[in-house]
Amino acid sequence: MSKQQCLLCGEYALEHKVKPMVYKYKSREFIIDQPAQWCETCGEGVINSEDNNKVVSLIQAEKSRIDGLLTPTEIKQVRQKLKLTQKDAAALFGGGINAFNRYEKGKLPVPRPLSQLLTLLGNHPNQLQELLN
Ligand SMILES: [Zn+2]
Secondary structure: OOOOOOOEEEEEEEOEEEEEEEEEOOOOEEEEEEEEEEEOOOOOOOOOHHHHHHHHHHHHHHHHHHHHOOOOOHHHHHHHOOOOOOOHHHHHOOOOOOOOHHHHHHOOOOOOHHHHEEEEEEEHHHHHOOOOO
16 A cells, blocks of 8 residues: 655655654653654654544543643543432533533543542542532
8 A cells, every 4th residue: 555645745654653752741741652644754743633532531641640630531430439420420510511521531621629529529439428418
């Protein structure tokens, strides 16, 4: 199969593969395995929305760790531990009907107060009753 042309350098050297990419956030660095059309000649990559969707949660998880917030996976784990659907959780904690879908997919960072509250409820799930009464 012939390779696609790189729009940056003009060579026919594009290949879809995963390459480690360094991200910077608040003067910290982390590495994400980034799928993209990578050019073997100039090294540039073209990231489409499908490629981006695969890493958005990983990037948010790293940012959350740096910020001391729950990661998308941790938010989902706490919500499930509390036996709440995404819709239930949004009705209880606010943020709009799709809020938990976005937090858990890493499309939206969880607000700090909510992250703190979910941390407490994750450690003391019986306390949820006080909020429901
Ligand atoms: Zn190129």
